[in-house]
Amino acid sequence: MSTQNAQEPIIVPIDLEDRAYDIEIAPDVLDRLGGILKQKFPGARFGVVTDINVKNAQWARLQKSLDANGLDYALISIPPGENAKSMARLDSVVFALLKEKLERNDIILAFGGGVIGDLAGFAAAIMRRGMDFVQIPTSLLAQVDSSVGGKTGVNSPHGKNLIGAFHQPKFVAADLGVLDSLSDRHFRAGYAxxxxxxxxxxxxxxxxxxxxxxxxxxxxxxxxxxxxxxxxxxxxxxxxxxxxxxxxxxxxxxxxxxxxxxxxxxxxxxxxxxxxxxxxxxxxxxxxxxxxxxxxxxxxxxxxxxxxxxxxxxxxxxxxxxxxxxxxxxxxxxxxxxxxxxxxxxxxxxxxxxxxxxxxxxxxxxxxxxxxxxx
Amino acid sequence: MSTQNAQEPIIVPIDLEDRAYDIEIAPDVLDRLGGILKQKFPGARFGVVTDINVKNAQWARLQKSLDANGLDYALISIPPGENAKSMARLDSVVFALLKEKLERNDIILAFGGGVIGDLAGFAAAIMRRGMDFVQIPTSLLAQVDSSVGGKTGVNSPHGKNLIGAFHQPKFVAADLGVLDSLSDRHFRAGYAxxxxxxxxxxxxxxxxxxxxxxxxxxxxxxxxxxxxxxxxxxxxxxxxxxxxxxxxxxxxxxxxxxxxxxxxxxxxxxxxxxxxxxxxxxxxxxxxxxxxxxxxxxxxxxxxxxxxxxxxxxxxxxxxxxxxxxxxxxxxxxxxxxxxxxxxxxxxxxxxxxxxxxxxxxxxxxxxxxxxxxx
Structure with a gap:
């Protein structure tokens, strides 16, 4: 960690005209995220979608940063795993987010691995015909793959990712610290x-x-x-x-x-x-x-x-x-x-x-x- | 009907750059649709989404036109009514269409009133992250409202049309003949x-x-x-x-x-x-x-x-x-x-x-x- 903390943040700009956004890769971007969000989305409320594993391991850091900046948020936490990428789970996440009365200018935070990014990003794509969202990928796979390119979606019994939308995030926070809590198996899988x-x-x-x-x-x-x-x-x-x-x-x-x-x-x-x-x-x-x-x-x-x-x-x-x-x-x-x-x-x-x-x-x-x- | 049959088709172009499309308003466009589709989408298969009322009243005309042009299609028919605009119904329609192995270049036909247009259009928007679709609005309301503008979607228990996408059709066939089978009440409602x-x-x-x-x-x-x-x-x-x-x-x-x-x-x-x-x-x-x-x-x-x-x-x-x-x-x-x-x-x-x-x-x-x- 000492080596990482000495590192400067790396910004990777994704140049998609009016859908352009930045990926920030840094050891501490999660701790600074509240401030970043406050500046980027003044007045917005935040709907955080995560899974129970990520919540247990990482939510405290994000929550502290959101609270320190006085941001208003609701947390939706779902069971982990690829099975979460279903129409039924999508329906329940959208239901929960709409229940929190998130409006068109509010922001969804996809806080988790690729499954959460795909699911929460797709929810953002279809809620109120398109809400903005921010990716906070917590696995290596999600940081290098799902967080770039705007592919969101769920699986069908007929095949993987057959249902979805192209929906670009407004910002991606790739925190290096969260990778330390990944299992070796999942780190290797991301490395592929x-x-x-x-x-x-x-x-x-x-x-x-x-x-x-x-x-x-x-x-x-x-x-x-x-x-x-x-x-x-x-x-x-x-x-x-x-x-x-x-x-x-x-x-x-x-x-x-x-x-x-x-x-x-x-x-x-x-x-x-x-x-x-x-x-x-x-x-x-x-x-x-x-x-x-x-x-x-x-x-x-x-x-x-x-x-x-x-x-x-x-x-x-x-x-x-x-x-x-x-x-x-x-x-x-x-x-x-x-x-x-x-x-x-x-x-x-x-x-x-x-x-x-x-x-x-x-x-x-x-x-x-x-x-x-x-x- | 005799007055209508004498009428020339009216074409209303919707000038949305790479998402531009035409609306054709005519007494017989449904009978000519097979030929139009064959020319516009060579080699494509068609997934027709309709409701049982429209199927009973209008499908014979469309089917005849598709058959006459040797087109390959699958028909998905659902119960009528606004209740069809739900995530559960969306899931089942998408499931049925994917089961028919419709590919990315195939075409969804939304054959019905506003509910079918919204539901089938939304299914097209999210299947394989976006398939093309054609609107065949069979109510006055759908012809003047839902068929223009690309709004598709379903209702949430929290409110109407809270879940959806902007997805423009590739063509709209507004047949005047189908309006004759509309109830007075539904014609009046469309007139509003x-x-x-x-x-x-x-x-x-x-x-x-x-x-x-x-x-x-x-x-x-x-x-x-x-x-x-x-x-x-x-x-x-x-x-x-x-x-x-x-x-x-x-x-x-x-x-x-x-x-x-x-x-x-x-x-x-x-x-x-x-x-x-x-x-x-x-x-x-x-x-x-x-x-x-x-x-x-x-x-x-x-x-x-x-x-x-x-x-x-x-x-x-x-x-x-x-x-x-x-x-x-x-x-x-x-x-x-x-x-x-x-x-x-x-x-x-x-x-x-x-x-x-x-x-x-x-x-x-x-x-x-x-x-x-x-x-």
Whole structure:
């Protein structure tokens, strides 16, 4: 912590014209947030949405900061877990926030990991046809992924994130201190998304991560820098393609396989999101190589790095039985990255060379997955 | 019908830049819709959302047109009524549409009155973070009001339309033939919204309505013209202020009182939306006069016109008991047209001279409503 406290805040601007906002990455931004909110939103009331774990671990710090600035707030706390991303939970959160008589100029604070960010952000998007919200991501995954880009939403029984809205936050407070209370497993899972940005289009960042992995995991100064670089990388893609008409789909590297595996394991503790992405990225690399697009050296280098971080890279790393391959393929086809029946995948020509392929033959995916199951 | 069939289609363009679309008003647009959709959305599948009443009365015509053009569609039919505008119903409609595996480039058809337009439009707004949709409004109210402007949404137990999104349709097919199967009561209710556009800022249109009311109610050529003029009037306001930051609030003339009365009567058959708006407009005029802003001659002229159309204009026209005045006031305050605790009303300086007043003293509203109850 002493190293972190000596660090200057890093501001990452997200340049989306009238929807522009800043991400502030700092060891103490949570303690300063009351003052920041008071200045940014004079006269506003705040509806804080969090889960019970985050409330127990982190609410005292935020509450102290809100109270010190005389801000008026209501706290809505829900059970933790991906199951919270449902229409039923959305309904109850919206009901609770409307009950607090939050008005159109008031602010929702999404205080938690990716699930809370997606759920509370979506609630903000649809309450009174659009209220402003602020993200306070408390997991590494949320800081580098969900807090950039404005994707909000919930899951459907038919698939993940099938219901939602593009809704940009007005500010993101990425506090480094909150990461210290994350479990090792969840920190690793978030790290998978950091690695992703190197794999998409920045091999130099991937090499930097190889060199700085220990410092990042120990909470040294490289941690803030890794978060900032990941946010900047995502911001570049999002600014170029906010509504995912084209290149933004690159951010789904590892996610087509990953989402299907998460669905196949019931969005349970068997496989958390970042772990699904880690396996998905390893699969995307090996699938690309099987199609003659990538190469075994790069695949192995990616797998070695993910393994060193303690992340899974094989189907067999998932505890328990997986459904039949055809069922996995159906889950892939139902994933929203599908266009008129053809399978779309993010494939790669090697580290930092990902691309969108819209015409993948489902038979080849079936064959590849069958082979992977034997490992 | 013979007069109508001789009429040329009227196209009202809604000029919202990359969200621009056309409204086509014609006696036979429903019969031509399959061809229009095939041309506008090549290769798309269609998810038709309707209610059981509309299905029984109108689906055969639409189905014939879709079939004749070889289009692939799925039909989702729900029970009729304002109760359908709930989060639970939204959830089930979205579930049913996703089950049909509609993809991001497929099209939702909102085939029904205002409730279906609001519900199916909102479903389109949040499915796969935004799908395209087409409005096929089958009531006069929906043709002149809900089909212009992109407001979609559902009700909350805390108030009407508190949950929703701005989502513009890609095309609106306003078929004159479907209006013939509308009940007189629902036609009158829709007419209240037509009158509103005269009252807001176009006294000449109000005078024209006074002269042409019979022809409009008989289904003569003035009917299509009245619909077109109302759509154009709404379009002017919406284009100037799509997200309701300012002047768009004028469209709420009669709605602040009206929504509260609808809530007070449980969104039931005791008071349907257009009737609430009719009483609300009469109240807005008389309240304005009580504040020394409008004048009794204009108030009486408005009331006379609404009465001639068979519309209610007094609180006592609502069958059954109303809740206490304080409760009505609470419902007004909970309506979303509220800013930081002050009551916002659309007031008027006379016919065609409505304006937004953001600082209405709740005590004056209480006193006024108490007086109105004595009538």
């Amino acid at each position: 998304e950091v690695v992703k940005y190197g794999l998409i289009d920045d091999e130099e960042f991937f090499f930097w991560l190889e060199e700085n992995q220990d410092n990042i995991f120990e909470g040294g100064p490289a941690r803030a820098e890794a978060i900032a670089r990941a946010c900047r990388a995502k911001a570049r893609v999002v600014v170029a393609d906010e509504k995912e008409q084209g290149q933004r789909a690159l951010l789904n590297l590892g996610h087509t396989f990953g989402h299907a595996l998460e669905a196949a394991t019931g969005y349970s503790d068997r496989l958390i999101h970042g772990e699904g992405v880690a396996i998905g990225m390893a699969l995307a690399h090996r699938f690309s190589t099987s199609l003659g697009l990538s190469n075994t050296q790069d695949d192995q280098r990616v797998v070695a790095h993910l393994k060193k971080a303690g992340l899974p890279t094989n189907l067999s790393d998932i505890p328990g039985e997986l459904p039949p391959t055809q069922e996995l393929l159906d889950l892939i086809a139902q994933d929203k990255k599908v266009s008129r029946g053809a399978l779309t995948f993010i494939l790669t020509k090697g580290i930092g060379k990902a691309f969108i392929e819209k015409n993948v033959n489902p038979d080849l995916v079936f064959e590849f997955l069958n082979k992977e199951r034997q490992k | 919204e037509v009158v509103k556009y005269g009252l807001i800022d176009d006294e000449e249109f109000f005078f024209w309505l006074e002269e042409n009311q019979d022809n409009i109610f008989e289904g003569g050529p003035a009917r299509a013209e009245a619909i077109a003029r109302a759509c154009r009037a709404k379009a002017r306001v919406v284009v100037a202020d799509e997200k309701e930051q300012g002047q768009r609030a004028l469209l709420n003339l009669g709605h602040t009182f009206g929504h509260a009365l609808e809530a007070a009567t449980g969104y039931s058959d005791r008071l349907i939306h257009g009737e609430g708006v009719a009483i609300g407009m009469a109240l807005a005029h008389r309240f304005s006069t009580s504040l020394g802003l409008s004048n009794t001659q204009d108030d009486q002229r408005v009331v006379a016109h609404l009465k001639k159309a068979g519309l209610p204009t007094n609180l006592s026209d609502i069958p059954g008991e109303l809740p206490p005045t304080q409760e009505l006031l609470d419902l007004i305050a909970q309506d979303k047209k509220v800013s930081r605790g002050a009551l916002t009303f659309i007031l008027t300086k006379g016919i065609g001279k409505a304006f937004i007043e953001k600082n209405v003293n709740p005590d004056l509203v209480f006193e006024f409503l108490n007086k109105e109850r004595q009538k």
